[in-house]
Amino acid sequence: MTAAPLKAQIARLSDLLNVINLLNWDASTGMPNGASLQRGQQIATLSSLAQSMILSPELASALADEAALPNLTLHQQRSHQALQQAIAHYKKVPASLVVEQAQLVAVAEVAWRQAREQNNFSLFQPYLEKIVALKRRFAEVVGYENHPYEALTHEYEPGLTVPALKALFAQLQARLLPLVKRVHAAPKPDNTFLHRHFPVDQQRALSTKLAGKIGYDFQRGRLDTTTHPFEISITREDVRITTRFNPQFLNAGLFGTLHEAGHAIYEQNVAPELSGTALTLDLFGLYAVAGTSYGVHESQSRLWENRVGRSLPFWHNHYAELQATFPGVLDDVSVEQFHRAINRSEPSLIRVEADELTYDFHVMLRVEIEMGLIEGSLKVSDLPAFWAEKIQAYLGVKPTTDTLGVLQDIHWSKGMIGSFPTYTLGNVMGSQFMAAALQQQPSLATALEQGNYLPLKGWLTENILQHGRTYLPHELLQRTTGKGLDATPYLDYLEQKFTALYQL
Numbered sequence: 001m002t003a004a005p006l007k008a009q010i011a012r013l014s015d016l017l018n019v020i021n022l023l024n025w026d027a028s029t030g031m032p033n034g035a036s037l038q039r040g041q042q043i044a045t046l047s048s049l050a051q052s053m054i055l056s057p058e059l060a061s062a063l064a065d066e067a068a069l070p071n072l073t074l075h076q077q078r079s080h081q082a083l084q085q086a087i088a089h090y091k092k093v094p095a096s097l098v099v100e101q102a103q104l105v106a107v108a109e110v111a112w113r114q115a116r117e118q119n120n121f122s123l124f125q126p127y128l129e130k131i132v133a134l135k136r137r138f139a140e141v142v143g144y145e146n147h148p149y150e151a152l153t154h155e156y157e158p159g160l161t162v163p164a165l166k167a168l169f170a171q172l173q174a175r176l177l178p179l180v181k182r183v184h185a186a187p188k189p190d191n192t193f194l195h196r197h198f199p200v201d202q203q204r205a206l207s208t209k210l211a212g213k214i215g216y217d218f219q220r221g222r223l224d225t226t227t228h229p230f231e232i233s234i235t236r237e238d239v240r241i242t243t244r245f246n247p248q249f250l251n252a253g254l255f256g257t258l259h260e261a262g263h264a265i266y267e268q269n270v271a272p273e274l275s276g277t278a279l280t281l282d283l284f285g286l287y288a289v290a291g292t293s294y295g296v297h298e299s300q301s302r303l304w305e306n307r308v309g310r311s312l313p314f315w316h317n318h319y320a321e322l323q324a325t326f327p328g329v330l331d332d333v334s335v336e337q338f339h340r341a342i343n344r345s346e347p348s349l350i351r352v353e354a355d356e357l358t359y360d361f362h363v364m365l366r367v368e369i370e371m372g373l374i375e376g377s378l379k380v381s382d383l384p385a386f387w388a389e390k391i392q393a394y395l396g397v398k399p400t401t402d403t404l405g406v407l408q409d410i411h412w413s414k415g416m417i418g419s420f421p422t423y424t425l426g427n428v429m430g431s432q433f434m435a436a437a438l439q440q441q442p443s444l445a446t447a448l449e450q451g452n453y454l455p456l457k458g459w460l461t462e463n464i465l466q467h468g469r470t471y472l473p474h475e476l477l478q479r480t481t482g483k484g485l486d487a488t489p490y491l492d493y494l495e496q497k498f499t500a501l502y503q504l
Helices: 004-029 033-054 057-067 074-092 095-118 125-142 149-156 162-185 200-214 250-268 294-308 312-325 335-342 356-375 380-395 421-440 443-449 454-463 473-481 488-501
Strands: 221-225 231-235 238-243
Touching: 004 033, 004 057, 004 095, 004 231, 004 238, 033 074, 033 095, 057 074, 074 125, 095 125, 125 149, 125 356, 125 380, 149 162, 149 356, 149 421, 162 356, 162 421, 162 488, 200 221, 200 250, 200 312, 221 250, 231 250, 238 250, 250 294, 294 421, 294 454, 294 473, 312 335, 312 443, 356 380, 356 421, 356 488, 421 443, 421 454, 421 473, 421 488, 443 454, 454 473
Parallel strands: 221 238
Antiparallel strands: 231 238
C-alpha cells in the first residue's frame, strides 16, 4: 500500500476547488452581469462534483488504506481527520442544497451590486430572503449545540460557540465603551487633507509598492479593483488581491490594499509540500484556502494593515514616498499630522473604513443581525430600519442611504452568513500574535522602525503561515502564545495607542 492514491484524489479535488476560486474571482472583477446565471450553474456543477468526490467510495477506500499505514506523519493524521469530518458533514448535507446555494449566490451577488448602485435594498431583498431560508435549512441538517448560528460559524471558525462569542463581545464592550467615550470627547486631529484629490493611477502605484514592501509577491499575485475588496488564492503560486480606490479619500485604497496583502502573504507562505493536500482546502466551504480559519486569516490582514501600516515607524519610513507620489498634495502636512489623521477615531458608517477603536462595533451589529435572521426573530424586510436603529445605538450615526447601510458588505450576497465574527476574532488573535512575536524576538521592534518587514514576516511564517490548516485556531494560539483566545493584549494595545494619540 502507498499513499499515492489518496494524494492523487485530493490533488484532483484541490484542482477542482482552485477552478471554482478562479471563476469566483472573475465573477467579482470582470464578468459581465448578464453571465451571472450561467456562472452560477457552472459553479454549482463543480461544487456538486467536489461533494461527490468527497463522498466517493474511492476516496473512502484510499483513506482507509493510508490510515492503516504505520508511522503516519502529523500532516497525514490531520489530513485524515479533516477528510473524515468532511465526509461526515456531507453525508448530512443534501447535494441539492449545495447546488442550490451555488446557483443562488451567483445571481444574488449581481443583484447586490445593482442594489448598491441604485441605492435600493428592495432589489436585493428577495435574494437575501432565499439565502436566509437556505441557511436555516443548512443549520437544521448540520445540527448545533446552543444556537443555529453555530452551524454557520463552524465553517469559518471551527469550535466557536454563541456563548463564547457573547462573552468575548461583553469583554470588549466593558473596556472599549469607556475608552471610546474618552477619545471622542477629546479634540479630534485634522484629517481634511486625506480628502484632497489623489489620482487613482498614483494610488495604485503607491499601494502596489507598499504591498510589495511588506512581503506580497507580485510574481505570484496581482492587484485588481472591485466593489468590495477581497483576496483569493487560486494556488500558492497565484494569490490575487483586489481593492477599491476613491480619488477623494486616500485611506480606502491604501489600507484596503495592505489589508488584502496581509491575507495574501498568508496564502503565499504556506509550506510548498502542503499544496494540493487537504491541509490547504476548506472542505466544508468547498473553497481552496490554506489559512486554518477566517479568524486566523483576519489576524494577519488586520496585523499588517493596522499594527504595521498605521504605525508611526511605518510612515517615518514611507511618508516621503507618499508625498512624492502625489506632488504638492501633502507638502503642508507633517508625518506626525498624517499619522494622527489616519488613526483618527470617530463614529462612521462604513465598516471597512472604520478606525480601530470603533471597528468591532460594526462587527457586533452584523452578528446581532445574523443571529436574528437565522433564529427568525428578525425579518429581511425589516433590515434597513433595524440597521439604522442599531448603528445609531452602537455608534451614534445613521445611514442616509441603503448603500451606506445595509448594502455595504458583499458577504450576505455570497451566502457567508456566520463569517462576520471572524473579523473581531482576527483583531484579538492578531494582537496576541504580535505580542508574542515582540516578546520572543525583541529585535523585531528595531527592524520595524527601520522599515525591515522580513523578520516579522519570517516569525509569522515559522509560527503560523507555513502550517496551513495543520492546526486548529486554538492550537495555533496555544503553540504560539501559550494561551487560548485572550482579548487582553488587544484591549491593552488600543488603550495605549489611543491614549497617546489623543493625549488623554
